Amino acid sequence: MVEFSVKICGEAGQGTQTIGNALCLAFKNSGYHVFAIQDFMSRIRGGNNFFQLRASHQPVSCPRRLSRLIITLDKASPRIHAASLEPGGVIIADCKKFLLDANQPGIFDVPLYTIAAGFGDEMYINSAAAGIAAYICALGLPALGAVFNKIFSAKGGEITAKNCQAAEAGYKYAAANFKGQRFDCAPSAAGKYLLNGNDAIALAAIRAGCKFYTAYPMSPSTGIMTTIAEYASRCGILVEQAEDEIAAVNMAIGASFAGARAMAATSGGGFMLMMEGVSLAGMTETPLVVADIQRPAPATGFPTRTEQADLDFLLSAGHGEFARLIFTPGTPQEAFALTLKAFDLAEKYQIPAFILSDQYLADSYCDAAELDFQSPVEKRRIISFEESATVNNYKRYCLTDSGISPQAVPGWIKEAIYADSDEHTPEGHITEDAAIRVQMVEKRLYKKMAGLTREIVAPTAFSLDGADIVLVGFGSTYGLLRELSLASGKRKIGAVHLSQAWPFPSEIMAGLLKGHKRIFTLENNAGAQLAKLLRRETGITAEGSILKFDGRPFSMEDAQEKIPE
């Protein structure tokens, strides 16, 4: 067996995420590459949630439709998830508790609730189930125990001990009663770390020296705020929960004008409220980093699910014309690198820079290597505190060839700095002069765009040589595109992944797609937004688009079925 998927299902509050996470860590520590998605409902208790992990001896980066092992913690789960069991796979269920026929093929009946009761509380079912999974997946108890000791440590010795004992009881029960074949897939060298897209953005913001983070809670972006908040006092960061997203973006802009690196994150609805602020950053030429962690819309949509439908929205977010930057990272590693770059370029060009992610990337875990966190960090671009002493005759918007006017910090230089949201002179005072208006628009739009275009992050090409069909995607579909291009099949699939949507890498795309007849975009939206952008920016018309807009990410199989003959 080269790989297998494990799905843990239950009600919200039953701890599917906790043991999913624990199993991911245990697999990773045992040398497996892992990739995991979280599917949860917008509720705190009840309903049906699952955590699905894929373990492999080679890097994995997208979900599969079927699982080899399905752990069910509540009565509804066996019925809901039976159809996603791989032929020959195993469903773990407490048949007595769930009123199930224990003799059905594929069922491994385990008295989970009885085992948990032995430790005094139903809540231990998930740990007992993790022990069973550890046996069936040939992980070994010590690997799981080590992870449990780490993740439960904050809850105190007794809770940790009971969870470990419940896992051990589950493990032993499986060792005595499981008659099927255990899984094993010759692990190789997995990455040292396990993190998701939101963690990666948070860590990058900290690394970049962001000292002011402000946001209004909104799924699926909130994880960025909680991760930064966790390290805030250690790293001297101030996290402020704003009264609304309008306040968040304006506070971040105020802080950035006053010399600090600042960031905000939200999801589509909150981003909508930030739009005037985005325009303000463009006009006042104030560096701003905002992450939009997309969820299905319009309006409230699916709060905890995924979509890639904010691309068009971000391209034109904020009234008026000004330069902007949109990164569309495809993996946590890339989210880390591009968030760092967003801070640098936002400051270099004094523009709003966006990181466009989504719930799928935000909540998906994968293993990552040490190397992924070693991207070099540029020095700050503002006039430093020391240099400020020598500045005189300062003009905030002085005209330059690059369109970039050096940014001084109020209080550091000994002169007044004027910044304005009205059209302004190079000094920053309000003007209605037509000629100045033209110069300022050229500065904010043409000149800055020209600079940004010279430092575009190139798209990644997979197996384009001799490809029959080329798939083009952006953002969170990176892993899927990569694996689709690696999979063997009747047609040879090539793929291109964009990590930057704006400025659009027009020339590079034209070069990569040259000579390819059958081009399809692959997008988690209904409007084929990337296909339209591609046509607008390169003149290349995709033959069609493979779209998914049910709020769930593509599995490999979902995509393969939709790739045309």
Added chain:
Amino acid sequence: MNANDFKSNDPIAWCPGCGDFGIVNALKKSLVKLDKKPHEILLVSGIGQAAKLPHYINANCFNGLHGRALPAAAGAKIANRDLTVIVTTGDGDCYGEGGNHFLHNIRRNCDITVVVCDNQIYGLTKGQASPTTDTGYATKVQVNGVILEPFHPLAAAIALGCGFVARGFSGDPEHLSELIAEGVRHKGFALIDVLQPCVTFNKKNTHDWYSKRVYKLDKTYDPLDRTAAYAKAEEWGERIPLGIIYQKDRPCYEQLSGIDTALPLCRNCSPVDISGLLSDFE
């Protein structure tokens, strides 16, 4: 420092006779009294006639969006706590478009001073009613007169626990400059609502109208008494009190968050070594 040090070269775009002239002069006087240098001050504003004011003073200026002066000012103060941050805003800017920020920034209590040029009308957009327009006053939009009760900023601020609540008058710049200086000295959010005639669009609350009614609170008035302060804040009509209506010391945001003792955030934004954090993700 004298008032000339705060003189800006930017030509003023207000109507002759506008009450804002008195306010800009008072603000300059208070900066002289406070012995501040131009680069130590940051004036933040939204949009409106009043919001143009920072351009007419030689000091740092961030002229942001309509209604959004307060969050920008709070962000700037948090980032760069050595700056003396003063917001110059209008009744529409602060109490209308920016109402939610007014509420929450009083709670947040950053050490900023907020001067609201309250002409009881929307000046820049040519004379529509503002949240503080008197009931019955007719405009081109409220053609039969305003039917709503005006917003009472001072009473609202006291109710929200604002630690410095005052009213000034553009017609008495000397008194106003004292109030502004006191507001800046107060550690925390200080609100100074300034009665300001709009000679072009407010034909009711004119310079004369205000002059006949305003009186200064004297030493017998105790601004620490919250109940008395409510009554004073609501006094309107024949007699309108000027001065510090309510005052109470409470810890400001910078103290509560601990940033008042650390290196200012803006000085501390170099890349951070995160290897110690990464181990949590192993």
